[in-house]
Amino acid sequence: MITLLGSATWHNGHVDGVIRDIRRPVPEDGLLSGAVARMGDSDAGPVVAMSIEGRIFPRKAPVHLHKSDSFRMALGEPIRVGGTSYAHGEFRLQQADAFYGPEYWTDEVGTNQLLLMADRRGLKPYLTDAQLQRLADTALADDVSLEGVAMLPRDADVPHAIANSFGAAPRPSHVDAGFTDTTGWPVLSDGSRLATIALGHRKSGVLLLCWDRPPGAAALPAFRLGADLVRLVVEGSCRIGEPGADVELGRLGFRLQQEGTWHGASRSGPTGSKELWIVADRRAWPPITAAGPAEGPLAEVGAEVAALASRLAAAA
Amino acid sequence: MTAGDNPAGTAGTSVTPKTSVTPKTSVTPETSVTPGISGAAGAAGAATTAAAVGTVGAVGTVGAVGTVGAVGTVGVIGAGVMGAGIAQAAAMAGCAVVCVDTSAAARARARHQLVEGRFGLRTAVERGKLDAADVDRVTARIAWESELAAVAGAAVVIEAVPEDLALKIRVFRDLDRVAAAGAVLATNSSGFPVGALAAATDRPTRVLGWHWSSPAQIMRFAEIVVTEQTDPDAVETVTRLARGLGKNPVVVRDAPMSWGYVANRVYWAAVAEARRIVAEGISTERDVDQLLVDCFRWPVGPFTMIQGATAGWT
Numbered sequence A: 001m002i003t004l005l006g007s008a009t010w011h012n013g014h015v016d017g018v019i020r021d022i023r024r025p026v027p028e029d030g031l032l033s034g035a036v037a038r039m040g041d042s043d044a045g046p047v048v049a050m051s052i053e054g055r056i057f058p059r060k061a062p063v064h065l066h067k068s069d070s071f072r073m074a075l076g077e078p079i080r081v082g083g084t085s086y087a088h089g090e091f092r093l094q095q096a097d098a099f100y101g102p103e104y105w106t107d108e109v110g111t112n113q114l115l116l117m118a119d120r121r122g123l124k125p126y127l128t129d130a131q132l133q134r135l136a137d138t139a140l141a142d143d144v145s146l147e148g149v150a151m152l153p154r155d156a157d158v159p160h161a162i163a164n165s166f167g168a169a170p171r172p173s174h175v176d177a178g179f180t181d182t183t184g185w186p187v188l189s190d191g192s193r194l195a196t197i198a199l200g201h202r203k204s205g206v207l208l209l210c211w212d213r214p215p216g217a218a219a220l221p222a223f224r225l226g227a228d229l230v231r232l233v234v235e236g237s238c239r240i241g242e243p244g245a246d247v248e249l250g251r252l253g254f255r256l257q258q259e260g261t262w263h264g265a266s267r268s269g270p271t272g273s274k275e276l277w278i279v280a281d282r283r284a285w286p287p288i289t290a291a292g293p294a295e296g297p298l299a300e301v302g303a304e305v306a307a308l309a310s311r312l313a314a315a316a
Numbered sequence B: 001m002t003a004g005d006n007p008a009g010t011a012g013t014s015v016t017p018k019t020s021v022t023p024k025t026s027v028t029p030e031t032s033v034t035p036g037i038s039g040a041a042g043a044a045g046a047a048t049t050a051a052a053v054g055t056v057g058a059v060g061t062v063g064a065v066g067t068v069g070a071v072g073t074v075g076v077i078g079a080g081v082m083g084a085g086i087a088q089a090a091a092m093a094g095c096a097v098v099c100v101d102t103s104a105a106a107r108a109r110a111r112h113q114l115v116e117g118r119f120g121l122r123t124a125v126e127r128g129k130l131d132a133a134d135v136d137r138v139t140a141r142i143a144w145e146s147e148l149a150a151v152a153g154a155a156v157v158i159e160a161v162p163e164d165l166a167l168k169i170r171v172f173r174d175l176d177r178v179a180a181a182g183a184v185l186a187t188n189s190s191g192f193p194v195g196a197l198a199a200a201t202d203r204p205t206r207v208l209g210w211h212w213s214s215p216a217q218i219m220r221f222a223e224i225v226v227t228e229q230t231d232p233d234a235v236e237t238v239t240r241l242a243r244g245l246g247k248n249p250v251v252v253r254d255a256p257m258s259w260g261y262v263a264n265r266v267y268w269a270a271v272a273e274a275r276r277i278v279a280e281g282i283s284t285e286r287d288v289d290q291l292l293v294d295c296f297r298w299p300v301g302p303f304t305m306i307q308g309a310t311a312g313w314t
Helices: A130-140 A296-315 B081-092 B104-116 B121-126 B132-140 B165-178 B194-198 B232-244 B263-279 B285-296 B302-311
Strands: A014-018 A036-038 A047-053 A070-074 A079-081 A084-086 A090-094 A110-117 A174-178 A193-199 A206-213 A229-240 A247-249 A253-257 A266-279 B074-077 B097-100 B142-145 B156-159 B184-187 B207-212 B221-226 B248-253
Touching: A070 A079, A070 A084, A070 A193, A084 A090, A084 A174, A193 A296, A247 A253, B074 B081, B081 B097, B081 B104, B081 B121, B081 B132, B081 B142, B081 B207, B104 B121, B104 B132, B104 B142, B121 B132, B132 B142, B156 B165, B156 B232, B165 B184, B165 B194, B184 B194, B184 B232, B194 B207, B207 B232, B221 B232, B232 B248, B263 B285, B263 B302, B285 B302
Parallel strands: B074 B097, B074 B156, B097 B142, B156 B184, B184 B207, B221 B248
Antiparallel strands: A014 A253, A036 A047, A047 A110, A070 A090, A070 A110, A079 A084, A090 A174, A193 A206, A206 A266, A229 A247, A229 A253, A229 A266, B207 B221
């Protein structure tokens, strides 16, 4: 179940929103503006933050690790991790238990990016410097995003693994890729390109689907998935069918969809759509449709996911 | 993604005055180094102990090859572009070198590049920087090994594995176990806080940064990065070695909250501004590059540098 740190009005199991520049006032258009969302398992499910506020350290975070695999993607403005800069739509998959950083925010306020921690218990940062660790611990003591979550201790064993379907070369502890170049992604029968990524727990971890759907791609049927879903439009737009009126998600628009609820049929907009789908528990894929088991692209995704799962099992 | 690294990699040098130096890349090499610790040690030429640092006389200097005195064996971890270049620089200055890489292919490639590469010994001979008779002697000074334990006898160990912090921390943890007690452990990181690496060892006073630029065998750049804990003796050892290798060492302080030390931080600031200028529509990437080349005599502009550092130089 998706829970938000903040209020929102849910309709038929979903809520729509848009990620906005954290430095600008939020317009009163009724849309959720960014979010910190807990998904899936109530103890160890993922947490997604759709913008980062630089609350603990100004402008940057020192070298640290998390007890969870993580995913971060630049949105609108570049982000920097160590000596690597990520432009809008580029992302970094970071292995659990591996030091990285320093991380640079855009300014004192923070940075527009999507951060996913595959296991919410790994949200707490562990630093190499004892003095900085004390500062961080103090700041995090009253952080609502950690509230009620039993953080993993520094020496905890974390059975996480990262795998991808598009041959992105793993650096020793991270993988860089992005929506900026999708030419290496597998092509589905409707012309869409799809990158499939597994991270987090080896069996029950997160599934990321990165879609590059051309304007003419066939509509995806309405479906129901047994896991929480976040759907974010990185570029272009998509239209989702709803009783009454369709909903259009534009650039940086998102949908949060509760597990077990119906997601309307959808098609990409006039310029296509590049979308990130976050599935809280990859075991729930594939979804079902009104006609039964998924067919077409949704079923093709299933084959990719199965291949990833097999690879992870073999590597375990 | 854009990898940042030392822009100095394209500057002209006094070592090769008539050469237009366009490095393969200044990004750290892609060789995989996951050191396996075994009991095997004793690489050729690795007999000098850390205790001998500062006491040994000139090591086998030859003809036109530079001389370096008072230095023991140099260990190099990683035989990629940077590691191999560092090994060559040390060997040409007369040091016994042990270069470790778990990849046999990387070792073979490095061995070949040492002699035949664009900045290799044959080119040095052609340019009058090395006597032909010395090629074999310099070559023989480098032992190419697969096990980390081979650097057990080194006085200074320079880590040059890919620019991944977790990997570097793991290497330092392992190096701490196998290196001689007084050995200095230096990282060739382009910018990771040295304190994070020192904290992974039980010898933080002997850990420092020695940031090289590519091609390591030619560029004089030597950014020596020290933490509050670094032993002055370790700094002295490394700066003396760097000078002996024909480098121009500059000692700077580590910044735990920042990436890039000095050279890369300044360069990143220039890159960020250049990007803003292009984003604002004031100029194009090509024109920004041209202006900086013409105005400041940069060998290439920031965008060309990024392209070269990430995709290779043509």
